[in-house]
Amino acid sequence: MTDALHVILDDTAMVAAGSGNILASRLIHRAHATQGWFLYAPTCALVEADRTRRGTAEHIVALPGVIVLDLDLSSALAVARDAVWAPAHVECAARPTPERPDGAVVATVSPEQWKRRPVRILDLNP
Incomplete structure (x- = not known):
C-alpha cells in the first residue's frame, strides 16, 4: 500500500465540479495543492460529461490538478466489451497499474451506478 491517493472522476463528478459541488471543488483543490494526491479524467467520461453539460470538458481539462487519461489499447479493449463507454473507461482506469499499484477510487x-462494478467509491453527495 502506498501513501498516494489516486482518484478517478466519473462523468457525474465532472458535471458536479462545474456546477458548484463543494465536495468536488475541495477534491480538485486538494489534488492540486497536496503532494501525492492525483486526480484523473478518463476521456470517455469527459465526453459524456460534456454531453450532459456543455463546457464541462473545457472546464475540467483547464484545472491544474487534473490528469486526462487517453483511451489507450487496454482501455479501448475494456470499452469495446461494455455497452456504455464512460463507466467502462472509468472502471478500467481505476484498476491497479504500475503507476497506481493500489488502483484508484472513483469519485461520483x-x-x-457503480454497485455492480468492482470499484471503490468516493461519494461526492453532501
Missing part, C-alpha cells in the same frame, strides 16, 4: 455523485 451517482454511487448507485
Whole structure:
C-alpha cells in the first residue's frame, strides 16, 4: 500500500465540479495543492460529461490538478466489451497499474451506478 491517493472522476463528478459541488471543488483543490494526491479524467467520461453539460470538458481539462487519461489499447479493449463507454473507461482506469499499484477510487455523485462494478467509491453527495 502506498501513501498516494489516486482518484478517478466519473462523468457525474465532472458535471458536479462545474456546477458548484463543494465536495468536488475541495477534491480538485486538494489534488492540486497536496503532494501525492492525483486526480484523473478518463476521456470517455469527459465526453459524456460534456454531453450532459456543455463546457464541462473545457472546464475540467483547464484545472491544474487534473490528469486526462487517453483511451489507450487496454482501455479501448475494456470499452469495446461494455455497452456504455464512460463507466467502462472509468472502471478500467481505476484498476491497479504500475503507476497506481493500489488502483484508484472513483469519485461520483451517482454511487448507485457503480454497485455492480468492482470499484471503490468516493461519494461526492453532501
